[in-house]
Amino acid sequence: MKHALYIIIIPVFALLLPACSNDFLHQGQNLVELSDTLYMSDSETVKQFSVQVPGGTNAAWQIFRYNKWLSPDKKSGVLQDGKITLTLTFSKVNLTLPPGIYNDPLIFYVEHTGYVTVPFVFYLLGTPSASVYPSLLNLYTSETGSFSLSNQGEGILAWSVTHKPDWLGMSLSHGMIYQNSISQVNVTVDKSQLTPGDYTDTIRIRTNAPTGDIVIPVYIKVTEIYKSGIVTQISGEVVAAGYNKATDMMLIATRNPNRLLLTHTTDNVQKTISLDKEPSTAIFSDDGQTVAVGFTTNELGLMNVAQQVFTKTISLDCTPYCIALGNNGWAYVVPLADQWSNIRNVSLSTGQYIQTVAYSTWGKSILKKVPGRNLLIGNIPGLSPDGLDIYDISSGAINPKYNHYHISPARFWFSDSGELLFCGNRKVYATPAYQPDQYIMIDQPPVKGELVDLTGIVSSMEHNAAINRLYVAATREYDSSLSDIIYVYDASVYAKKYGIAIGKMSVPNDTSGNLYPSRIAWLFTNQQGKILYLLEYGYSYFTYQNIPGSWRIEKITL
Numbered sequence: 001m002k003h004a005l006y007i008i009i010i011p012v013f014a015l016l017l018p019a020c021s022n023d024f025l026h027q028g029q030n031l032v033e034l035s036d037t038l039y040m041s042d043s044e045t046v047k048q049f050s051v052q053v054p055g056g057t058n059a060a061w062q063i064f065r066y067n068k069w070l071s072p073d074k075k076s077g078v079l080q081d082g083k084i085t086l087t088l089t090f091s092k093v094n095l096t097l098p099p100g101i102y103n104d105p106l107i108f109y110v111e112h113t114g115y116v117t118v119p120f121v122f123y124l125l126g127t128p129s130a131s132v133y134p135s136l137l138n139l140y141t142s143e144t145g146s147f148s149l150s151n152q153g154e155g156i157l158a159w160s161v162t163h164k165p166d167w168l169g170m171s172l173s174h175g176m177i178y179q180n181s182i183s184q185v186n187v188t189v190d191k192s193q194l195t196p197g198d199y200t201d202t203i204r205i206r207t208n209a210p211t212g213d214i215v216i217p218v219y220i221k222v223t224e225i226y227k228s229g230i231v232t233q234i235s236g237e238v239v240a241a242g243y244n245k246a247t248d249m250m251l252i253a254t255r256n257p258n259r260l261l262l263t264h265t266t267d268n269v270q271k272t273i274s275l276d277k278e279p280s281t282a283i284f285s286d287d288g289q290t291v292a293v294g295f296t297t298n299e300l301g302l303m304n305v306a307q308q309v310f311t312k313t314i315s316l317d318c319t320p321y322c323i324a325l326g327n328n329g330w331a332y333v334v335p336l337a338d339q340w341s342n343i344r345n346v347s348l349s350t351g352q353y354i355q356t357v358a359y360s361t362w363g364k365s366i367l368k369k370v371p372g373r374n375l376l377i378g379n380i381p382g383l384s385p386d387g388l389d390i391y392d393i394s395s396g397a398i399n400p401k402y403n404h405y406h407i408s409p410a411r412f413w414f415s416d417s418g419e420l421l422f423c424g425n426r427k428v429y430a431t432p433a434y435q436p437d438q439y440i441m442i443d444q445p446p447v448k449g450e451l452v453d454l455t456g457i458v459s460s461m462e463h464n465a466a467i468n469r470l471y472v473a474a475t476r477e478y479d480s481s482l483s484d485i486i487y488v489y490d491a492s493v494y495a496k497k498y499g500i501a502i503g504k505m506s507v508p509n510d511t512s513g514n515l516y517p518s519r520i521a522w523l524f525t526n527q528q529g530k531i532l533y534l535l536e537y538g539y540s541y542f543t544y545q546n547i548p549g550s551w552r553i554e555k556i557t558l
Helices: none
Strands: 005-008 029-033 038-041 046-052 060-065 070-072 076-078 083-090 100-103 106-110 114-118 120-124 131-133 137-140 144-151 157-163 168-170 174-177 181-189 197-207 214-222 224-227 230-233 237-244 249-255 259-264 269-274 279-284 290-295 299-304 309-315 320-325 330-335 344-347 353-355 366-369 375-379 388-392 403-405 412-414 420-423 427-430 447-450 458-464 469-474 485-490 496-502 518-525 531-540 552-557
Touching: 038 046, 076 083, 137 144, 137 181, 144 157, 144 174, 168 197, 174 181, 237 279, 237 518, 237 531, 249 279, 259 290, 279 320, 290 320, 320 366, 330 366, 366 412, 412 458, 420 458, 458 518, 469 518, 496 531
Parallel strands: 029 114, 038 120, 137 214, 224 496
Antiparallel strands: 005 029, 046 083, 060 076, 060 106, 070 083, 100 120, 106 114, 131 144, 144 181, 157 174, 157 197, 168 181, 197 214, 230 552, 237 249, 249 259, 259 269, 279 290, 290 299, 299 309, 320 330, 330 344, 344 353, 366 375, 375 388, 388 403, 412 420, 420 427, 427 447, 458 469, 469 485, 485 496, 518 531, 531 552
16 A cells, blocks of 8 residues: 655535544644545445555544545444444435546544545446447458447446457457447457357346346357468579479479479478579479479479489470470470470480470460379460360370360369369369360360369469368458468368468568568478478568568478
8 A cells, every 4th residue: 555644734525524523623634645446336335345544553533524425334433453444325315416437535534643545436327228239240251340339328337348259359348438428349359269160159248227238149150270380481582392292202493592492291301402503493203203303594404303413404495484294204395485385395315305396385384294194284374265285195295186175274283193173263174085186175174073162363272182182272352461371172072161371471581570461382281181381472462572582381280
């Protein structure tokens, strides 16, 4: 307790009633001011108080000043263990004030001590009313909301939250609302610890209104889980990445510095292979024993993964943009050039190459080998439609007679077995077989299903047969300020199970302290489907540009 000693003259107020004779009023008496405040409201008819007097023993005391609408059960007594104990009774008989909060101290005279003042706050609340709008909160997938409490009665509405869900935050948990006033309460939903599903709970608010407590039902729907993983920064700019489930090896090619990063994910051992020239692309062979690397020096290099040495370098007439590596001793190179520049068929044994002679997939196109088959599938992003081209490579070089589906897949990814094509247009196709002597295929490939409720622009997909899941990385629809999301699908019926929300990232050496949305360029899972690898970079939604120096790997345990 705080006490201060003053020489005072105590006036008599019209609203205060002395409880004893004025013999105790003496000029120059000591005053001890206590800091502990006593509280009472008009809803409490009777309330007992105990006041500790500093240094008091068993001295006599008398009450000197109190509110006239209060009646003490006694006006004098003797300290018990240094305490004054009395009961105050509230009466409206002498009440002439409007509702409000009144701060008038109680004053006692204590023998050998002097005057003792005790802060006393009285809540004259009257008869308020309580109403809420809206009467329930349907937040569903939203993370924010609000409700308003209003008082149209004859008094002050005192309210306090007595229950709320653990996952709900509130800007206010108690307060007072004067007559004809409104108080808004903002709420936020924390879904970080919730599993996908529907949740129902209530907010309970205790009030002093005659109608009693307020109950607000709250409904939310969790469609995403929040995951954060182990982050490893990558210096330089990533130009290509891949994952081979047969060996559980991850490949990353960067420039500035020029290098390959090979990570054996079962033991997290990473090998760095420095390059003396700038890579333009890189890819694993089907068995994961070879890496083909394209260079901006118009070369194609083959590296033995086990020995981590280049076994062959082949000169080309173009810079490789995309490479498909066959199991037949051939590589197929899409040039870093505009249209009318066809695929190079490269014999890995002789180092000779030839161009495809027919109009087909051209420069800056996507070309992938179908797992387990002597087929390539190509796609030309940016064209409308971007199409699907099916190439037969059973004889080595691409058969000039290829198949073309005049559709818009919006990029594509294979299932683990190569039997399915998962496409950015939400369609799931059976991987087409090659049909000799056909060019334009009027019909689309056989449709196996469609990815339901997939929104945003798809950047990467990853199928994992071991756990029968399909992971789809996509931008958030209508909001570029948010990080990408990963949708998780049942790979049998193509039904969305839930989403995995990715947090924003900080960027090394960025002194602004900003957090940037994460964009997922590549998405991989390990063979068992227990680990998710995200190759991410930061994105500025102010400049609409990638953030330099922001590349990183995020490893998430599923």
